[in-house]
Amino acid sequence: xxxxxxxxxxxxxxxxxxxxxxxxxxxxxxxxxxxxxxxxxxxxxxxxxxxxxxxxxxxxxxxxxxxxxxxxxxxxxxxxxxxxxxxxxxxxxxxxxxxxxxxxxxxxxxxxxxxxxxxxxxxxxxxxxxxxxxxxxxxxxxxxxxxxxxxxxxxxxxxxxxxxxxxxxxxxxxxxxxx
Numbered sequence: 001x002x003x004x005x006x007x008x009x010x011x012x013x014x015x016x017x018x019x020x021x022x023x024x025x026x027x028x029x030x031x032x033x034x035x036x037x038x039x040x041x042x043x044x045x046x047x048x049x050x051x052x053x054x055x056x057x058x059x060x061x062x063x064x065x066x067x068x069x070x071x072x073x074x075x076x077x078x079x080x081x082x083x084x085x086x087x088x089x090x091x092x093x094x095x096x097x098x099x100x101x102x103x104x105x106x107x108x109x110x111x112x113x114x115x116x117x118x119x120x121x122x123x124x125x126x127x128x129x130x131x132x133x134x135x136x137x138x139x140x141x142x143x144x145x146x147x148x149x150x151x152x153x154x155x156x157x158x159x160x161x162x163x164x165x166x167x168x169x170x171x172x173x174x175x176x177x178x179x
Contacts, residue, residue: 006080007064013087014057017050017094024098037167039102039159049094056087102159104167111145111153119153121145129165129174143174 024046060083067076101112108122128146140157143165155161165171 002077003064003080006077006084007061009084010057010060010064010080010087013084013091014054017053017091020098021046021050036103036105037163039104039164041097041100041158045158046094046098049090049097053087053090053094056083056090059083060087097158100156100159102155102164104164109164109168111155113153121147121152123168123170126168126170126173129168129170131175 060080063072063083064076064080066072067074067079072079096114099112100114103110103112107124108120110118110120112118125147126145127148130144130146131141132144134140134142134157137157141161142157143155143161144151145153145155155164165174
């Protein structure tokens with residue numbers, strides 16, 4: 001009854017994640033062009049998360065099959081639901097990480113955040129940049145970018161911040177916070 005759709009989800013999510021990384025042309029974390037540079041999450045990270053999704057999908061099928069055989073004294077629906085919840089959560093977070101991108105041009109940059117529309121910022125309009133701790137990458141720091149008194153964007157630590165900051169060339173507005 002409920003087992004068929006749950007098992008289908010267990011198989012479909014890993015297949016979709018493999019298809020995304022296989023056909024994606026954005027698997028280079030840095031691309032340098034004549035008039036702009038693009039920074040995104042590293043391809044190794046993307047392939048690694050896809051591998052985890054495939055492994056957990058395979059483990060779900062194996063454990064679900066063992067539950068059906070009576071090796072474990074639990075309902076198969078409960079086990080497959082747990083794995084499906086894990087797979088769906090990791091898949092959505094992975095898609096958000098893959099969405100993040102910073103494109104730097106000569107006098108402005110475009111930041112595609114995890115959520116929301118792409119933000120374009122001219123370098124000469126930046127009033128402050130503030131270092132902040134990264135929750136996801138605890139040994140690294142993110143940079144908040146302000147225009148006026150409003151935070152407009154975050155430069156995430158998973159991209160090459162050094163190269164982005166050199167391209168912005170506004171070291172006069174970086175706050176030197178000790179984190």
